[in-house]
Amino acid sequence: MSATPATSVDRKSKILEELMRIMQDLSGMDESQIDVHRTFLELGFDSLFLAQANGAFKKAFKVRITTRQLMEKMPTLAALAEHLDRELPPEAFKVEEPVVQQPTAQVAIQDAGVPAAPMLSNLPLGTQVAVGSGSPLETLIVQQLQLMQQQLAALRGEGVSSAVTAQVAATHAPATSAAVGDATKSQAGRDAVGDTHDKTSPWQPVEKKDDGTLSETQKEHIDKLVQRVLKRTPGSKEMTQANRARLSDPRTVQGFRKQWKEIVYPIVSDRAEGSKIWDVDGNEYIDVVTGYGSNFLGHAPKFVLDAVREQISKTVAIGPQTPLAGQVAELICEMTGMERAAFCNTGSEAVLAAIRCARTVTGRTKLATFAGHYHGIFDEVLVKGMGQGARRKSLPIAPGIPGKKVEDVVVLEYGNPESLDVIRENADELALVLVEPVRSRNPDLRPIEFLHSLRALTEELDIPILFDEMVTGFRTHPGGAQHLFGVRADLATYGKVFGGGFPIG
Numbered sequence: 001m002s003a004t005p006a007t008s009v010d011r012k013s014k015i016l017e018e019l020m021r022i023m024q025d026l027s028g029m030d031e032s033q034i035d036v037h038r039t040f041l042e043l044g045f046d047s048l049f050l051a052q053a054n055g056a057f058k059k060a061f062k063v064r065i066t067t068r069q070l071m072e073k074m075p076t077l078a079a080l081a082e083h084l085d086r087e088l089p090p091e092a093f094k095v096e097e098p099v100v101q102q103p104t105a106q107v108a109i110q111d112a113g114v115p116a117a118p119m120l121s122n123l124p125l126g127t128q129v130a131v132g133s134g135s136p137l138e139t140l141i142v143q144q145l146q147l148m149q150q151q152l153a154a155l156r157g158e159g160v161s162s163a164v165t166a167q168v169a170a171t172h173a174p175a176t177s178a179a180v181g182d183a184t185k186s187q188a189g190r191d192a193v194g195d196t197h198d199k200t201s202p203w204q205p206v207e208k209k210d211d212g213t214l215s216e217t218q219k220e221h222i223d224k225l226v227q228r229v230l231k232r233t234p235g236s237k238e239m240t241q242a243n244r245a246r247l248s249d250p251r252t253v254q255g256f257r258k259q260w261k262e263i264v265y266p267i268v269s270d271r272a273e274g275s276k277i278w279d280v281d282g283n284e285y286i287d288v289v290t291g292y293g294s295n296f297l298g299h300a301p302k303f304v305l306d307a308v309r310e311q312i313s314k315t316v317a318i319g320p321q322t323p324l325a326g327q328v329a330e331l332i333c334e335m336t337g338m339e340r341a342a343f344c345n346t347g348s349e350a351v352l353a354a355i356r357c358a359r360t361v362t363g364r365t366k367l368a369t370f371a372g373h374y375h376g377i378f379d380e381v382l383v384k385g386m387g388q389g390a391r392r393k394s395l396p397i398a399p400g401i402p403g404k405k406v407e408d409v410v411v412l413e414y415g416n417p418e419s420l421d422v423i424r425e426n427a428d429e430l431a432l433v434l435v436e437p438v439r440s441r442n443p444d445l446r447p448i449e450f451l452h453s454l455r456a457l458t459e460e461l462d463i464p465i466l467f468d469e470m471v472t473g474f475r476t477h478p479g480g481a482q483h484l485f486g487v488r489a490d491l492a493t494y495g496k497v498f499g500g501g502f503p504i505g
């Protein structure tokens with residue numbers, strides 16, 4: 001049988017099928033939630049997700065597409081399939097004609113006493129193949145022939161729905177679209193775990209476009225504000241500009257919006273004391289966040305600086321142990337109720353070390369963490385959850401973090417009892433449950449009852465639990481959130497505040 005040339009419709013379906021597979025795989029959504037005619041943004045996929053998906057598209061199709069093109073030029077899966085169909089060379093993603101083993105079929109049919117099948121590819125669609133005696137074998141063969149006939153018709157582009165075109169049709173039906181949209185919103189990760197547009201995430205994409213949502217009054221207000229800030233802080237702006245070529249600091253673009261791009265620069269401060277900071281233009285500010293919340297004692301507390309000066313005059317040798325280490329460990333244990341303490345330079349290192357301890361002791365690998373909890377800057381904890389149940393997925397929250405790095409992390413919803421079920425299901429593999437008892441990025445939620453249940457469950461299942469007390473430690477109470485909520489953790493990490501303005505973990 002001669003090969004029927006693949007038509008564009010067939011190839012597009014195949015491409016769409018592959019795109020759908022990639023999107024499902026990455027997002028943890030199922031096909032009923034991905035309407036190929038809705039824009040990626042409508043489906044809840046942000047620019048970061050699209051950048052990740054784009055990597056997978058490139059791998060699968062070997063075609064260069066920019067994330068910007070995905071956002072602007074081909075913002076739906078259907079449009080993307082269309083584009084790929086145009087761009088791909090004829091031999092790529094070719095639809096293979098199903099092999100119709102005619103001689104064998106004939107033998108079988110003849111053996112069964114049924115006349116030889118006509119040339120299927122020549123039959124008009126819907127032609128019924130004559131059935132002989134109607135025995136089960138005959139019926140089966142006839143059904144297969146009819147199925148083949150349909151496949152061939154699909155290959156010829158005669159409008160018979162392939163699996164994908166059926167999906168497309170189903171998802172494109174108006175009623176389904178509405179349902180999909182809602183389900184997508186809640187299940188793609190917004191309500192479930194990790195909002196795809198999470199404004200509290202440590203990673204925020206730079207928004208270069210004016211989204212057009214501001215009223216004239218708001219625009220006027222912003223313009224005036226920009227002028228006032230520029231007039232007040234020219235020194236900070238000049239320094240930022242002058243240093244831009246050499247100094248790589250993400251804060252110089254943080255909060256970027258076209259409307260106020262002229263004032264997207266950090267305030268450069270040359271002095272800080274107590275609750276105040278002074279910038280290079282001589283402006284005095286009350287620092288309401290004092291070191292992003294870490295300076296409980298204010299900036300540069302005198303007794304801390306005196307002690308540090310004294311120590312520097314003696315030694316800050318790297319390598320040997322200082323006699324102070326044991327004393328400080330003793331004090332930390334006394335205050336926090338923990339059994340032993342180890343020191344490092346940052347909170348991130350402390351969490352990293354705690355994870356390694358837990359994996360070593362349990363011999364297990366997986367981690368459970370909660371959406372919106374922050375645990376530092378290393379890859380494995382910069383993660384967001386997508387999907388539910390068997391489709392639960394973990395994705396990096398920032399470009400540059402390979403998906404593999406977060407494969408062993410299960411992201412759950414904080415305070416939701418269903419998260420306890422997931423922990424139970426994964427118990428055999430879980431090395432550690434990480435909790436930020438009060439989320440520093442969203443402190444409203446303090447699910448004390450949930451924390452008690454979580455503790456009871458992890459005790460029952462013999463899974464260690466870590467309280468990341470980087471922010472809650474010492475300042476909510478000397479014993480931190482553990483004391484406040486009456487829950488004891490197996491491991492706890494501290495930092496920031498007890499460094500009195502110096503980095504520690």
Ligand SMILES: Cc1ncc(COP(=O)(O)O)c(C=O)c1O
Nearest residue numbers: 346347348374375376468470471
């Ligand atoms: C709860 C929590 N854990 C871990 C860290 C990481 O600490 P560091 O910035 O010292 O690495 C932070 C930092 O903000 C934090 O708030």
